[in-house]
Amino acid sequence: MADTATHEAHVTSTGLSNVKLGMWLFLGSECLLFGGLISTYMLYRGRVSNGPTPEQIYDIPFTSVSSFVLLMSSLTMVLAVAAAHKKDDRGTNLWLTVTALLGATFVGGQVYEFTAFYNEGLGFTTSLFGSSFYTLTGFHGVHVTVGIIMLMALVAINKRSRVPGSKSETVEMIGLYWHFVDIVWIIIFTLVYLIPV
Amino acid sequence: MFKVGSKLFLGLTGFAALTLVAYLIFVERLALGGVALSVVFAVLVGLSAVIIMINDGDSEVQPRDVSLVRASMWPLVTVVGFVLLILGLVVAQVYFIFGIVVVLAALTEWLVQAWSESASDDAAHNESARRRLLHPIEFPVIATLGLGVIIFAFSRIMLAISKSAGAVAFIVLSSLVLLVGAIVALRPALKSALVSGICVAGAVGIVVGGIAGQGAGLRTELAEAAAEGHFLHRECGEEKSKYFDKKAMKTISLRTNPVAIVELRGGVLSAIMTGFNEPQKIVSVPRGNPVTFIFRNFDDAERRMVASLGTAMAAGAETSTEKEGHSDSNETCTQLIPQGAEQALTVTYAKPSIAQEDPLTLTVPGVTGQAIEVVVP
Amino acid sequence: MAIIERPAPGTTVPALTPAAPAITPSRTYGALRRPVATTGWKSWLFTVDHKKLGLMYGATALFFFIVGGLEAVLIRLQLAAPDGKVLNADLYNQMFTMHATTMVFLFVMPMAAGFANYFVPLQIGARDVAFPRINAFGFWCLLAGGIVVNLAWFLGGAADGGWFMYAPNSGPVFSPSKGVDFWTLGLQIAGIASLTGAINLIVTVLNMRAPGMTLMKMPVFTWMITVVQFLLLFAVPVITVALFLLTFQRSFGAQFFDVAAGADPLLWQHLFWIFGHPEVYILILPSFGIISEVLPVFSRKPLFGYPFVVFSGAAIGFVGWGVWAHHMFASGLGPVSVAVFSLATMAIAVPTGVKIINWTLTMWGGKLVFTTAMKFAIGLVVLFTIGGLSGVTHSVAPSDTQQTDTYYIVAHFHYVLFGGAIFGIFSGFYYWWPKMFGKMLNERLGSWNFWLMVIGMNMTFGPMHILGLQGQPRRMYVWTEARAGEGFFNLGFWNLIASIGSLILTVGIGLFLINVVVTARSKVRAPLDPWNARSLEWMTSNPPKEHNFDSIPHVHHLDEFFHRKYEEDPTTHSMREVASAEDVLAELERNADQHIHMPSPSYWPLVLACGMPFVALGVIYSIPVAIAGGLIMLYALYGWALEPSTAPESDFDAPSSNGHAVGASHG
């Protein structure tokens, strides 16, 4: 995704590689994106002119479990990055796959949750709470999905490359993204689900 | 001038034309089918034209090494696609659309493969040419499909089993993934056949589970909730309604600039309004405009505020009339809230007070003799 | 192209390693071959060269400047007399919405991006930006966004809610045409350009400076661009959220701004202005940077108080985040918020004042040469001061409640943005034209251009102060005689003067376009160092070579180029020339690098950006189209990810055709 090759050889002024610095900046920008969405949700969560309220439909035990699963995927991502640093392609691919699978489980859980909420009467257009809830968690879900697709593509690219460990920079960059998405989920979980309205 | 590939495509085009005509004559119950077949026909015409124009991908290098042509699964997949397509005509639209997608995908793959094989005399180079063109679409599509299957199957399982079992299933599944990952990582000597076996077993398991879940349908509470609209019952009496009043909100995020804050304090109901220095008993509200009241309960019992909307209501002007169980459609209310809590209520008064038989009021069930009059000029 | 084997002096052009003759890329891949051409339209379409992209940004921006300018002229013609009949209400509302949108998002921002793209790598001694393909992608996104926004003109009417697009007036009920949909989606796409550009330029500046160039030795233009990119990095996601909410409301029935469902319309205002106020600095800071280059060059003196200018720029960028609600003093925020934001707004005047003082003191004691670039720079100092001071008058919140949404505000921000941003950009045109094209813009025509613009601008926007204070609100498609006052010099008179001024302004800008044509047809080449300049971008040929510098210079001073040319006389402290620009360049060439790796052109940025308008149109008209667009984008993304940034040799035809690219034409 990034043009690494040309400038890898260069010594950069900051010592960070271009790709990693770029990813950090992107994540900084993403903070504001989620900041905006979370603010919107916080403003609107109590505005239920129609349909169920948050307290009525949230299933905290389930969401706790799925949050835990996402956190575990951060752990496996760390293992993947470690393996990549050791130029252990088998380990890298394995842990990337496990991370992707855990991520997919999380997204599966989110699809389940959305379906369940919809059946209980909370549609996207039902109330301000519905619109802002689905927008916020949906944006996060899309980020996780994009992350999973990146992980799977990385595995595929890794298998094609002939030099072991040649993609460790990219693994690390996607690792940054993945951890960021996890951290955002912790914030969302706390603010959206746990703190009572 | 017509080589093998061209002939195949011309044949397919003819076949598509025949199908289209036959379809239009005999079936004609599904307008979409006709459109889709026309699209297939048009695509095939285009592809045939291309294939003829490029002379099956080669004009100069006539004799080719047999080894350059690799085994291909695309003819088979194309046929499967056509079977699906025809099946779709008879059984259901979804197979038909799926068939079209499969046919188009397979033909594209086939075309590119055929093209790449005639690109040069170096098989490895040919393969890299094919990859360069197709990997960008193969990778994401396969990734998305795999991901979609897992997500869909898993969510179906979760929807079918009960709430508590769902959480457990979630833990079990993710632990399994972790466990297998750990074992494979710790035993580098593990045979790759075994690893693949485990993966395939896992994949089959989740797909089978998903199909079973889809078959079993929603768990009972969800099915009921969908059918009855649990959270739409706003019964504005003193009693609790079963679902609507479950765990009422204690505070609200909407505090800015309501039309009035209605307080219940010591059995007395009063309206606090910006601009008026004293609590009021009459609230003047613009007609036809959504206005928000905030109800604050300082009573030690659980209370709710009920707004009467009057007898002369505009048809369909209010939102809370869809589901059954609404005896009184001309009132709306907040949830039951405990002491110290607050709730917002957004109301639209479509008709003026002079059109009403009784005065419009804000009341609290269980508190007698107290009402705030709402005047709509 | 990919690997430039730079000839050592005196040797002939070396050949690339020849590819196996059996497999020539043109035969294998046909049209699918990697686009490695260095000349012709393909070299522009698929380029990843920061200079070509900079010029393309500039050309696009100029085109939209003309579009936005014509919209402005129509607006002024409508308002020249009471009850104007040039435009109807609907068309007028579209016109002022699109005038602002075009000028802000499609002219000033891309023009700054163009200058930044072209000159930041040159000023820091880099050979390209950090992510060249992302750079190309950014440009195509901007163009796609601009096209989508303007496409609405032909498909049922452009956006008509004002560039601030306040909810709920922008909702599906109150703006039933598709204009707002095109607007939101177009800006969303253009926003991607800003975001990728921001990341790219920040990484470039932080990571790719020439050896010895510490942050405090960077040219001020680069500094200001860096501040702007940080502002963009954090401001764009906020407007992205707002635009998403609006799109979801308009296209998918979400309720974010539906008051009947309990929504708060002020949510949009907060999101918009949290973006919108930093946006103001995003527009003005690049011009501050440009004149901070121009003034020292033509005063023959370093910028006065360099650290103060840099830190005041950073301070403006920082405090700029805490003043957004001064656009909402009349929105009913409550006195506490109003007071806090009022004070913060006054505070931001201080660093702005610092800049003006430093520019004046830069000229103080100098040796001033009044070229057109210098004239525009001085024009900026004076006109921006006026705009800044009228800004202070409405940082006083109670006073602002009388002035906001009147022509006084229009006057204020046109003095700031026309007198500031645009004068800076024109200064940049005249200053850098020889660098970009190797030819000097005609100074005589330039002088006419400047004076007509100054007169036109003051005639157009000066009277608007009076109009506003006399109570004429903005965004009115007609004004009425009944509220114009009495006497000859009533509001009608000032409206007429403003309209005449706008025509003079048009002539002035027309002269610039004529100047461009005249210059393009002239055969006279610019000298190597026409202005006796000071910074690194002048330490290379005009226009620069594809790889910018033959060898990367080592930097020891803030004004490195100047200090290589001049030395201080230890007794008189005046400067004497020790080397000519040609000498400096010759020395660089003597130490030329032997292997210069440059990234290769690519199809994918263009393909990826092309998918976006389809998604946008699909969201507006039919979801399957959006899915098709999404597939195109997915394909391009993966093609991009799987493609090496430097093309393998198999993508090049045999070297006999056009193998090396050093010194390829850039005109």
Added chain:
Amino acid sequence: MNHRSSNETPAVGRLSVARVKARRFGQCALVATGAIALLGSCATNAPQDTWQPKGPNAKMIDDLQQPVFAVAGIIGIIVSVAVAYVIWRYKDRGQPIPEQTHGKPALEITLTVIPALILAVVGVFTFRVIFDLARTDDTQLVINVTGQQWWWEYDYPVQNEWGITQPIISSGQLVMPAGTKVLLRETSRDVIHSYWIPALNGKRDAVPGRIHTLRLEADEPGIYAGQCTEFCGLSHANMRMEAVALSKEDFARWIANQQAAYQAPAEGTLAKEGEAVFLNQCVRCHQVDGLKRPDGTLAIAAPDENVWSGAAPNLTKLMTRNTFAGAMFDLLRDACRDDVWKADSAEFGVKYLAGVDEACLNVNDLRAWLRNAPEVKPMYANPALLTETNGKYRGMPNLGLSESDIDKLVAYLLTLK
């Protein structure tokens, strides 16, 4: 009229136009431009001048902003003169390239601190005025103001101390007692509007779903012009307002008249036929309190079924107002209008309360309006554009009335006073 403030108005002209040109065209131009600006504004007496406060709230703002303008002007002149001096003094006359000095921190810091101090002083006064203007606890009369596309509705909640025993509803002109602290409670029915009477106070947005307050107080009886200042769609330019201040006695008379019962026109008159037309057509949206259908039931308008904003102007005492169609048109002929607008404050009440009679009625505009409203004021009345609103109009549609119907209606409307 008010020479103090009209002399100060041109200062802006001087600050903006003149300042720039001064440097460029020299002293001559300065004098010329300044003179033009001065002359210009002496002659102007725009009704929405923001520098002519007519009440204590606007006065408070004016007192705050005048020194700020003065300081800004002085600083502007200093900068311009400094730049002009530098240009003249350091022009390249062949002097050597100067010493490469990089600045003097002490000077820099001084020049940073001075503007900061000036602004700090301004800030203190600003702070006080902001909170004074936000007070609501000294209110004497509350009026609800509701904006909608493209007119304002005023309703007076029951306030017995003012003799308002039943709610009064009006539009077009805000009638209020002079010398009284009036508090507007603003809201909107559709999009955001902004209420602004420059002579009485700054503007305050009317935001749907929110109640915002705005203090108004007029020193003298008279009419004060204003305009909606938040862009609110198609006819934003035509959404005007007029605040009418009456002496307390006149205001009491006005209140009494507004609460007086409806007087049906006499049988057999043209106006009676007009009443029938009204009942047939207009009452779908426009309420006239007390108007009865032939069967004796009250005629209740149903704007909620026909208009998106859910309201149309209540026409009960139409002819006591001087404007119609969102104050876009006058109900009075120009001569009669000028008579009222220019009346001095002692006579103003009497002239205003006289209302509109047949002799003074601005028949042309009223008839044009009744004939085809969307033609004279842009509104969303085209059914093709109303799919999003379920066919409800945004503004008054063309009713297709015949000329004779219009005659009857005009006669009827003249009785509404």
